[in-house]
Amino acid sequence: MRVYIGCGGYSNDDWAAPGLLYDGVRKDDYLGTYARHFDAAELNASFYGIPGLKAFEGMLRRSAGRVRFTVKLHRVFTHDRAPTDDDFDRMLQSPGPLREAGVLGPYLAQFPYSFHRTPANRRYLQMLTERFAGHELAVEIRHEDWDRPEVREGMAQRGVIWVSPDYPPAGGLPEPQLHVTADVGYLRLHGRNAANWWDGQSAAERHDYLYSRAEMDEWAQKIALVADDLSELYVFFENTTRGHALKNIPQLREALNAHGVPVQTPDPLDFPDDGRLL
Template sequence: MKVYIGTGGYTNEDWIGEDLLYPPGTKQTDFLSIYAQHFDAVELNSSFYGIPGLKAFEGMAKRSAGRTRMAVKLNKVFTHDQTPQDSDFDRMLQSPEPLREAGIMGPYLAQFPYRFHRTPQNRKYLQALAERFAGHELAVEFRHQSWDKPEVREGLREFGLIWVSPDYPPVAGVPEPSLHVTADVAYLRLHGRNSGNWWSGESAAERHDYRYTQAEMDEWAAKVAFVDGEVDELYVFFENTTKGHALKNIPMLRQALIAQGIAVTEPKPLQDSLL
């Protein structure tokens, strides 16, 4: 099992500073090249707000020097508006081609909102979406607990979809923090456990304001070890990027995985690293 570990996005202003990822004065255009020297995976968030064109993805592949796998989040028209046109599918499927050519294309990520319950209408929509993305790895995150059922995961398995295993705060209405496998690729998103802000937080930064303990990382490492041998690849993404929490948690998880006998690759900085 190859394990890829990274964060949700790489453009974080609060990662700039002494003893952080980006040295003081770093320009945003240099973020990815520095990020790729330390992490072998990243979720691209920009595609959720606007689907980048070929040149944008070409630039990402170049700046990452082919070192970092990139999971591409589906644009909100697919998951939140649920009104995609043929042109949206064409652009979403074709624009990341430079990532495929560079060998760094990870799964697509369909992040559905909490209001996307398991209803007949939504089940039909998901099936239609899966058919349009057939032949591509598509990971699906459900935030409402109505989807957290064995029969749903069996359905995803039949369609070749990847169940996103989430770690949410211990609040009512969300899926349980378990690692499930429905394809040759597994996908884990760690959102933090800030129960107080999960529903009331005014921003994603507030909701994800949480730093995991070593004990919590040990728990997830044990779950990963349990599925070792069942999958070819595992993607682990930390969404608690605010205040640099993810930067502190990733080494903790790496340590916990190594203790479980799981091989983890830590990218080595290039010779011209700014760090």
Template structure:
């Protein structure tokens, strides 16, 4: 299993704080700096506006072919749920520069908690699977009504990737397990800040959580358990607030390597290199 590990987004102003990766770095150089240390990133900007071809060309160039991009679907697909043919065309065609560079990961459909398992929503999800046929599409379903073996069996049948989540223990959401619905797995670690998950005023506040080494060991055990079932696994840390994710990723890498799951990542000492990283 090839494991890709990164963060939810790479353009984080908080990471300019002393001791973090963007200290003294120009904003134009954020991505190249990020790509020197992490081999995957989940693109957030596409949720708000679908970037054009030139924007994706710039991402491919600045990342130097060292980082896989998971591209989040625009909110018209997941929150408004009223995409037009033009929206589908843009979402499918704009990331072509990433595909040509060999660094395109799955698309991510991040549905809100209000997206319950109803007949209409099941039909909508089936429609998405048909429109994205031939592309890897990971689906995050936050309401616990979806957290059932038969749902994952259906997703496997239609070629969808179940997003395995780690949420705060607040109830009503899927359990923190790694589930396999195909050759590719997808894990999103949101942190466990129970106090601000529902009441938080912003995503930064909800994701203000630093995982302990014990918690990273627990996830490493779960990942190692499916090592022989997956060809690839994407692991994204959403707890980017105050640089928490930057501290947790080395913990997870170490824990995985200790359990016989080799983790490849760019070598920070070779930021100018064009190779794809080495075993750490």
């Protein structure tokens, strides 16, 4: 199993604080700096606007082909749920440069908590998976009524990736377990800030959480248990607030190696230590 580890987004202004990854780095150089330390990135910008071919070409160039990108579906697919044929065409065609270079990971469909398991929503999800047939599609569903074996069995029959989340113990959310429904796994670590999950005014507040080493070891054990069932696993830390993810990723790498799951990291000979965190 090849493990790819990265963050939700790479343009994190929090990381420009003294001593963190982007301290003294120009914004245009964020992705190049990111590529020195991570081999995967979850693209969030596509949720707000589908980038064009040139934008994806620029990502490929700035990352020097070292980063696997997963692409979040635009909100019209998951929140508005009224995509047109043109929306599908642009969503599938625009990441072409990444696909041709072999660095395109799964598409990510992140549904809101309000997306309950109703007959209409089940039909919509089936339509969406059919339109993305032939492409890897990872689906994160936040309401607990989807968190049942028959749902995952249906996804497995269609080759759809169940996104395994680590949510706070805030009630109404799926359990923090690593489930396998395809040859590729997808894990999103949101942090466990229960106090701010429902009442936080921003994603930064909801994800303001630093995992402990014991919590990273807990996930490393879960990953080791499914290592023989997957060819690839994507692990994304959403707790980028105040650089928390920058501290947790080395801890997870260390824990995975300790549990017999080898993790590839950038070669330090290629990237000499520049004194920043990581």
